[in-house]
Amino acid sequence: MKFGIISLAHMHAYNYASQILESSNQIVGVWDDDKERGDSFSKKYNVRYYDKLEDLLSSTEVEAVIITSPTSEHYQHIKVALEHNKHILCEKPMCTNVAEGKKIIELVNSSAPKFMMSFPSRLDPGNMLIKKLISQGVIGDILELKVRVAHSAAIDGWFERNSWFIDLTKAGGGGFFDLGVHGADLMRWLMGEVEKVHGLVINLTKRYEIDDHGVSIVKFSSGALGVLEAGWTQSYGYNPIEVYGSSGFIFKSSSPELGLKVYSKKLGGWIVPDIPRERENVVQRFVNFVNGKTEALASVEDGYKATEIIQATYISSNFDSRTVSLPL
Secondary structure, three states: OEEEEEOOOOOHHHHHHHHHHHOOOEEEEEEOOOHHHHHHHHHHHOOEEEOOHHHHHHOOOOOEEEEOOOHHHHHHHHHHHHHOOOEEEEOOOOOOOHHHHHHHHHHHHOOOOOEEEOOHHHHOHHHHHHHHHHHOOOOOOEEEEEEEEEOOHHHHOOOOOOOHHHOHHHHOOOHHHHHHHHHHHHHHHHHOOEEEEEEEEEOOOOOOOOOOEEEEEEEEOOOOEEEEEEEOOOOOOOOOEEEEEOOEEEEEOOOOOOOEEEEEOOOOEEEOOOOOOOOOOHHHHHHHHHOOOOOOOOOHHHHHHHHHHHHHHHHHHHOOOOOEEOOO
């Protein structure tokens, strides 16, 4: 498949470029509002840099686009890409708020090209195994799920002062929004819909004038509880997933040394399951989806609902952590 890349504002644009080439697909053009950045990418990957987005989208070579612009620009970029009949792979978060998200859902569902959200946690072999173990009832009824998604961006000062990542209008939120949306989607994917949200979002390091960490406590439709911790304030750690059931426990760590462990009364105690090493990348999943070989990794509705959980957490935090019911 021949790809155009819309914006290099998000560093994940370079990850997608690598995935395109690794999966035997092709980059045929890139647009960015920063000419120097665009020219540098053009030289590195030997592709054409377009200084006008319209020209990139008008190219008959481009079959699909990857949108890696600031979150506040996603709606407009999705709109023009669909108008040019391009399939879309969209970086997370899909939108800065649910009002914007509803407009994106309407656009996508009324258009012929295919749309997929990028939530790579769904392709993690360990996470896929957790989902399978939950569905098989290996640890009984699920009572609580805990997820942490964090890194050291605020502690180590990853972002320049003019970065859109720390601009509330452009990003929608700070560290909790940026990384929490991964966890929110993962929790829904594992456990189903969320009914209620309590939250606290805070600026722990004061490195930037925006939140850098947050905690969300959710109640799933099943009655189970979920705890999401996310942000830019983890200097070191394992980003664990913990699943507590009525007859067992699942633990997964981002550390290969700790891996994935399961305690199951049904299976007679502790087990350490083998996790497949092979992993499908997001771009190849998208190509297979567009070609009708598989389902989307995550839909436009999934993108919306992840943002909805995060926005509800901010609303709760702004009102003394009171309960916020979904849908918003």
